[in-house]
Amino acid sequence: MQKSAYVPFFHVGRLERYNSYQQKNPNLSWLDVITHVNIGLDQAHYSNVQLIDNPSELTVLVNKYRQLSDGYEPKDLETIDQRFNPDGLKLRHYARVAFEKMCEDALAEGISLKAVSAYRSFSYQQEVYNRYKTQDKTEEEYQAIRDKVSARAGHSEHQTGLAVDINDLEESFADTPEAKWLADNAYKYGFILRYPKGKELITGYNYEPWHFRYLGRKLAADVSKSGLTYDEYYARFLLSR
Ligand SMILES: [Zn+2]
Incomplete structure (x- = not known):
């Protein structure tokens, strides 16, 4: 079969990786094999890391294979209206405007949404990641545990x-009317659920019913409709060659 003729995001330079990943995962379709390898899933998390060269683009993909530089800070951060966040949290302009509109419309339907985490700097994330470090573990031991949640x-x-955690950082949040409202409506405001249930092996994160990512309305609707995670969608349609 002339595989590349049917798959526009097939990269001929990755043929060996596709073949070896397919041998290890014989139940996956060829489409999924290509998608997974394009994401980088044939290699361990945090290996083969690429420095992101378009950090301020709305489409930017950040995951365990793609890193923002330590100096990157968005230029248009704005504080979210205090009715929808208690602590002076910030989002980029368009995400902030869309988030507030979403919160207002939700409230009109009796649904109360609040941001509990939004923009975090590189150094703050470093602090969060290293928060539980102790002398009795090696760096590798610590990473093995901490990588699962942070x-x-x-x-x-x-x-x-462009990312916001909403209301509650527990999986039980998924069963609340707020989470259900978000699952049904967030895309209309330009947000997608970034770490869905059942996609843990692809996103590298546990199910996070509270974590939403702003992509703008058009792209959020397209990603939502596709049923793909953003990692998959990006690897198929947005990754440059
Ligand atoms: Zn989050």
Whole structure:
């Protein structure tokens, strides 16, 4: 079969990686094999890391293979209206405007949304990641535990100023009317659920019903409709060759 003829995001330079990943994952479709390898999933998290060269683009993809530089700070951070966040949290301009509109419309339907985390700087993320460090563990031992729940500095989507955690950082949040409202409506305001249930192996994160990423309305609707995670969508349609 002439595989590349059917898959526009097939990269001929990755053929060996596609083949070896397919051998290890014989149940995956060829489409998924290509998508996963394009994301980088055939290699360990935090290996083969690329420095992101378009950090301020709305489409920017940050994950365990793509890192923001320590100096990157968005230029248009703005404080979210205090009715929708208690602590002076910030988002980039368009994300802030869309978030407030979403909160207002939700409130009109009796749904109360609040930001509990938004923009985080590289150094703050470093602090968060290292928060539980003790003498009795090696760096590797600490990473093995901590990587499951926290992003390493430069790898948190929160550093883009386009990600917001809403209301509650517990999986039980998923069963609340607020989370259900968000799951149904967030895309209309330009936000997507970034770490869905059942996609843990692709996103590298546990299910986070509270973590939303601003992409703008058009792209958020397209990603939502596709049923793909943003990692998959990016690897198929946005990754430059
Ligand atoms: Zn988050």
